[in-house]
Amino acid sequence: PYTFEKSRAAFDRALQVIPSGIYGHQGPTEGCYIPQTSFPLFSSRAEGTRFWDLDDNEYIDYMCGYGPNVLGYADPDVDAAAAEQARLEDVVTIPSAIMVDFAELLVDTVASADWAFFAKNGGDATTLAVLTARAATRRKKIVFINGFYHGVSPWAQKLDYPGVLEEEVANNLYVDFNDLPALERLFSENRGTIAGLIAQPYMHGNFTDNTLPEAGYWQAVRALCDAHGVVLIVDDVRAGFRLDLAGSDHYFGFKADLICFCKALANGYNVSALCGRESLKDTVSSLHYTGSYWMSAVPFAAGIATLTKLKQLDAPAQFARLGTDLTTGLTTVAAENGFTLIASGAPALFYLRIADDDSLMLHQEWVAESVRRGVFLTSHHNHFINAALTSADITRTLEIAHEAFGIVRAHHPELEPTA
């Protein structure tokens, strides 16, 4: 199995000069919940579906940079388009007209988009969506779905998180996904005061099986929002362009008023977008909202190349096929070792969990043994498929996963085989 001496030495240096060494979900405390002795902490290069860590260990990567790697790391077509734009210009006093080309492409591609507004991170887009809903309706309240993640702006955090003021979350209302009676109740109890409802297209939360919408759910939510004058915001930052290039709302058969994109938009180049319907365009124009790098041209060129190639490949169909092959194979090799592995969510963004392991300790062990043999998974977050993944990569993944399950089985003679 791999060892991680150089990663650990770099992390010791990082702890001296960077808060928590590596912050956020990429870090070893929040990010993987696996002992650092079993996990790489820094990468050194990446290509296709693989990356190499600082100790030069190689991984088939099922996290895809937490989403941005949608075509394969260092995709030659995207990188060539970005390099060509970089030779011309990137950040300049006035924007490049390539911004218009990219907006036109998004409007042509995304079913619910009549316009596009560009920023950098997913949280820029979700924050703009909430500002827009409040400005358009002159109402305060926002409905969230329990288990949500919309970024780290104070409005999207929770009251018990450090540094968040009561006032910043005082207008947040919460309801469970797929619970229409509860949503109807919430809407009538707060009649005339709800500006927007923000939701991921399906629940791809952490530490829990991912949940798809029940038949008719989204259509009923759409009708309720219309009846109450509530702006329907779809946060497609994570699932966007992996289920359907026309948007995940389109995939589930409804139309959002506002839809937020980021991760898969430009294969790792830094750009996010809020798209929306014509009737909200003037409201967005009226807002005080911009950033130093939001109109940089290189990511627009990368985004155009990414969307064009995703269309050529019919990538979402490929993701569904590869994701299904992989998760079916993983549940089989789990069963061969006496474990029940549960795969949930869309196959393109599969979530894994070993059954009868509420503490996730067994699951963490299996993930750690897989990672130490070259298959990069995480223990509590959904995974991602990219277009560079091949059947040969899946075959190799299943061999390693099988070996890792065997090791966990051998470590736990006390456990009855479940499968």
Ligand code: PMP
């Ligand atoms: N919404 C969802 C559904 C996300 O998955 C994320 C990022 N994980 C965000 C919003 C925030 O995006 P960012 O980290 O780029 O601000």
